[in-house]
Amino acid sequence: MSWYARLGIGFCLTCSVFLARGQVKISGIVTNKEDGKPMPGLSVTVKAKAGTTMLTYGLTDNKGAYQLTFKTTSDSVLITVSGMSIQKKTLSYPNKTGQQNFDMAYEGIVLKELKVTPPKIRRLNDTLNYAVDQFTGKNDRTIGEVLKKMPGIKVAENGSITYQDKPINKFYIENQDLLEGRYGIATNNIAAKDVETVQVLENHQPIKALKNKEFTDEGALNLKLKDGAKNVWVANAQLGAGLSPLLWNNELLGTYFGKGKQLITTYKGNNTGDDSGADLRNFYGGDRNLPFPVSLGIQSPIEPGLSRKRYLLNQDHAFSLNHLRTLGKDYKLTTNISYLNDRQEKNSYSRTENFLPGDSTLVIEERLKSITRYHHLDGSLKLNANTERFYFENSLNFSGDLQRRENGTVENQQLISQERTAPYFKISNNLSLLRNYKKLTFRINSYNGYGKLNDGLAVQPMLYPLLFSDPGFPIGMDQSLTQRLFISQNSFSFRIKDGKFSQNYLATANASLLKLNSSLQSILENGSLGKQTDSLSNHLNWNRYDFGLAPEYSYLEKKTNISLKLPLSYIRLDRNDLIPNRRTGQERVFFMPSLSANYQLNLLWQFSAYAGYSQNIEGAENGYTGYVMQSYRYLVQNEGKLPERSMQSYRIGFRYNHPIKMVFASFYSTYYRSKMNLLYGNEFQDFLTLRKTLDIPNTANGHSFMLNLDKGFNGLIQKLSLDAGYDNSENTQLNQTSLTRFLNLKYSAGLRVNGKLGEWADFNYGLRYGSTKSILKNDDRDFAPIQSATQSGGINLFPSKEIVIRLRYENGYNSAVTGSGRAMNFADAGIRYRLKKLEFNLEYNNIFNTKRYIAAAYNGIGSYYSSYELRPSQVLMKVRFKIK
């Protein structure tokens, strides 16, 4: 054999060895370990023992059989059988053709969860959707706390919500308006974890039948709940106790949100400074159609501009029941009942300065103490239907203070005691009907209400003996005032819509009938009242009738809407003053046109403008002729003539919002100019203020700017809000005997930041600056501006899943304050611990035990300074738990 041949054979041999190694076929059956049945559809893969790449793979067939054909140089291979819910099995097998069976066991498989994070804010047509989970911090329990972090949405200290600086017109839960404006009940009680999405419905028209017919630029809010929070009864409770003095703070909450039924019932009670009544405030406006024109009052401290929790000395109990159910296809019945009982104590020292002509200043110093106790009941029953075709609503409302007592003392040169009782009630019914007939819309509205206020103020000792002619030495004065008011407001309107143009004609007929009886009498030594005198009494019937016609023309297009209103009204006022037995009748015709326009440049920018002219003639508060002691140092009496005011006002603004970039900005500027036929002024006789009226026409004007900017972020800082404002107003007032033209200037600016330090902490910081200044024009008297600034910062730490540590610091500065009160510091700390279903909360508030809050500002032609007594340091332990 030649060398070549040997080489050739050798080569062939090598090749065949390679070949033998090359094509390997492994097959087998995969069965279930339990019952020996074949397992189809499993993956069988093979790779070289030391390799990373799969050589080949196969799937088991219906008989559980598999077959793998591959090539590798490795000595042995690894065969792996895997499948969903199957325990993965890997075997080493020599690199040669053969058979290998597998028996497999079941095993639940858990994959690494990979969360898809939806964008924080999403826009769908006119709806902005805020993903609640992405805004919720670990310390946030209620949805109200989370709302504060959402860019574009603002929650004021009192709980009212604005979207792009306009109050929301509806607050829905699952598209139902259960709370009728008292949405604090929802924001302060519904847990953030139960809410999936907060929706802002922009330009929301709550009446479906008016959709695309009547434009609104207000937004509404809707809470979309998570599935787990729907159709279940939930009951939660909180118990709390603390020192000092003995403190208590308890809550009970029951909710149900189902398809045709919603219910929230709450009880809150505490003496720890949490205003339980805050939940019950109606932010839609409530029953403002029945205003009593005159009210008495005890001189009591003006509440400081500080979080109420710092100064409210309360003992309150608040209960509410809110129920909504659907009746048939279209109708809904809503019942809201609330009851509030409170006892509030206030203590302060105040100094009021009135700048008098000729460089002199009148100073009134008062040390005030007051206690207010009341029982307030509110109830309403509403039936409504809201469909595309028609709208029906009838609501019956009751509200009143079943009892109200205010006691107080004033120490100036002497000790004066004041006592006021003022129970009142109001009952009203409101009916609205609206119906569409093709291009026409008819609307009928009728409101009828009756209310009665029994006001009484007793002041001791006798301060103004010259007013009374009773024999002996009277020990005090007693002012009684009863007002009975009936109001009926009726309107009929129809709207014709033709494409983009619509015309609306509204006819109104209103009546307001008031009976006012008052008497100021001395309190005699034996406790009985002295005789009534005509100059100190009023017996007045004040009836006003309004008839009006208000055409409105509007143009509504996708980008533009313009609306022109031309209301014309005839007013007849009958005043029957029974004491001087004088009847007067007055007639007026008012024309109050207004023009408003909105223009949407694109999805991001929106512009608005408004111009209007209004006229009014004022009511009985400026029309009674006998003296009324409104407070111990304010006596009011009017001349026969009524003030009449006309005003022109203008407003322009723009809004910008970019939900994806989370930028929300708005700017507004306003100007007004008003004219009045009468001039008012105060005349000071020692500490007594007498109101004077002069027959001098005068004007007032003012302008203001407001800028707001909100930006959301995804990093360390989550939300940044900036605002700046300027306000300028010029007025004329009678100051003692001279006419004074004065200018008030206000500047304000604010900054607010919410942020998050990874998973273990979040923080917030706020800075607010304000400056006020008064200028008396004719005296050329220029007062130093009063500047104030407050800063607050808080940090929440999350050392573990169960624990939250809260720290908070506030600092206030006021340039008008001299001495130690110029800068004030507050600090609070708290810890929350979660143990299974229990949540423990330990609070330590006002750690520095800051005792007084000092405020100062300009006020008309004067300034005031007050020092208000605050809540002392307190320690409170609360336990929250789920009942159901």
Place this chain on the structure above:
Amino acid sequence: MKTLLIALSFCCFSNLAFAQKTDKKIQDTVTVRCYYLLSKKKDASSPVYRRDTMVLDIGKRISRFYDPARLGRDSAVSNLLEGINSSEITSMNVYKNETKDISNVPGTKQSNAMEGESYQILKDKQTGLLTVFDYLSNYKGSKFQYEDPFPKLDWKLVEGSDTIANYACQKALLNFRGRSYTAWFSPDIPINDGPWKFSGLPGLILKVEDTAQLFSFTLIGMTQPKTVLPIALSKTDFLKCTRAELAQQQKKQGMGTQINFSDGVVNLVVLPGKYEPILMELE
């Protein structure tokens, strides 16, 4: 006459939509839900012009691949049509071959053929059958379905590994209907499935793109639902056809519709332009 025709087809659509709402056939329940980002480019060097989040619901036997946002938008159009009582219609405006856009008018719903994906792909593991459900983007709302029997996908395993969404992945190549694809699958997720029509690898496909980089599917989310989520398909009759027949119909379809109903007036805009998508399947 034209108005009448449209009104007629309207009623048909609303009936169809109604039927769709009431009856759904539950085929399986979701064990794993995967979210894929579908990005599309006009050519390799140009930027991505469209991104959609697609969902792959995997059950024990059936899996369903679809675009929830597109289906949501389109069903909003049909729900709006369904809600209109024909007696309330006082007038109807149809805008065709005009550049009119009513998308800013409150209440407008729109279905745009270029936005999102209208197909739903059902894979049956047991029978190996792949069925595609689709409809045309016009107000007539014709619905189609076809079975797509193709031989087992001939994936080539190649060297290469990567980590996608925290899973170690292996590379595989495939030629399918005129395009070449590169896929990344994870043997750690022993699910023989993937986005679109892709499956047949020993592990879930987490990413797949064509070599020209026009289409790319990437896993962006994965959950194992704790509540029962059905894999359901409406019982509505889908017209049976072949893949070629549907492709023919789709070529003819318009860009979509915008519809608005308020105050008795129906405004219907047939979106202008020609529907010329870049197709994944070239043959």
